Amino acid sequence: MVTLTKAPPTAPAAPPKRARRRLSQDWQLYSLAVLPLLFFAVFRYAPMVGNVIAFRRFRPGGSMFGDDWVGLRYVRMFLADPTFWQVFTNTLIIGALTLIVCFPLPIVLALLLNEVRIKRLKGFVQSVSYLPHFLSVVIVAGMVGQLLSVDGTVNALAGTEIPFLQRPEWFRTIYVSSEVWQTVGWGTILYLAALTTLDEELYDAAKIDGAGRLRQTWHVTLPGIRPTMITLLILNIGTFMAVGFEKILLLYNPLTYPTADVIPTYLYRLGVVSGNFSYGAAIGLFEALIGLILVFSANTISRRTVGTSLW
Numbered sequence: 001m002v003t004l005t006k007a008p009p010t011a012p013a014a015p016p017k018r019a020r021r022r023l024s025q026d027w028q029l030y031s032l033a034v035l036p037l038l039f040f041a042v043f044r045y046a047p048m049v050g051n052v053i054a055f056r057r058f059r060p061g062g063s064m065f066g067d068d069w070v071g072l073r074y075v076r077m078f079l080a081d082p083t084f085w086q087v088f089t090n091t092l093i094i095g096a097l098t099l100i101v102c103f104p105l106p107i108v109l110a111l112l113l114n115e116v117r118i119k120r121l122k123g124f125v126q127s128v129s130y131l132p133h134f135l136s137v138v139i140v141a142g143m144v145g146q147l148l149s150v151d152g153t154v155n156a157l158a159g160t161e162i163p164f165l166q167r168p169e170w171f172r173t174i175y176v177s178s179e180v181w182q183t184v185g186w187g188t189i190l191y192l193a194a195l196t197t198l199d200e201e202l203y204d205a206a207k208i209d210g211a212g213r214l215r216q217t218w219h220v221t222l223p224g225i226r227p228t229m230i231t232l233l234i235l236n237i238g239t240f241m242a243v244g245f246e247k248i249l250l251l252y253n254p255l256t257y258p259t260a261d262v263i264p265t266y267l268y269r270l271g272v273v274s275g276n277f278s279y280g281a282a283i284g285l286f287e288a289l290i291g292l293i294l295v296f297s298a299n300t301i302s303r304r305t306v307g308t309s310l311w
Helices: 015-025 027-031 034-054 073-079 082-102 104-115 119-134 137-148 153-158 168-195 200-208 213-224 226-238 245-251 254-260 263-273 277-305
Strands: none
Touching (some): 015 027, 034 277, 168 213, 213 226, 226 277, 245 263
């Protein structure tokens, strides 16, 4: 009598074997990621090692990682510096104004463009609104300087001689306005792409229920692009502290320091121009930590309240 025994089930392939199989099958696709990963490794992660000089005394010509360990000396220095707190306040105010004004405007513009049915008009508006994004920050700052100088276009049209760029109370308005002009059009691209993925049957159902265009926008369009909105909001919050360094550096001057000087420009003057690299590294590390906390906080709040997050 022959006894039949059931063969044991075949064990799934081990994870390393599956990974090697996928790598051998799709090596062309994986090879495309080599250069981006190399770029981030060399220009993003490797320089982080230099943050050690925030806790060591760095002297030009000495060790690349500093000579003497000083601990939190430089951290205590900028925390006790009243100028730093003025700069920190300016950074928060300019960052908040930029986020409040520049974040919702691309959404509004994308919704308006989505309602345009004339293709030529829609293409013209898109081209005109996208164009400023491709201009160099130097060119934009030069244009702002020409328009707002004492003998510039604005004063000529208004019949006044107001030195806009020399008055601290005008700087934040000038900066945020230039950011709106330069970035809002380009910011609509992702929202317009998200709008194309919405199901037309949802709009048909809303019409059957008697919803007008505004109610369709509120109940169908905005919920449909909410994941894109939340993702971009979290990314914008992550760069909250790193306000436009180049543009501020080109537009501000000692007369506007009370409202224009921000952490990146303050760090540049102290760390690079004055050669106090350890002090500048400590300030930069403080700024980076705040940005990291903001990103994690925004992501956590978004995940728990809205259900959408980066991770």
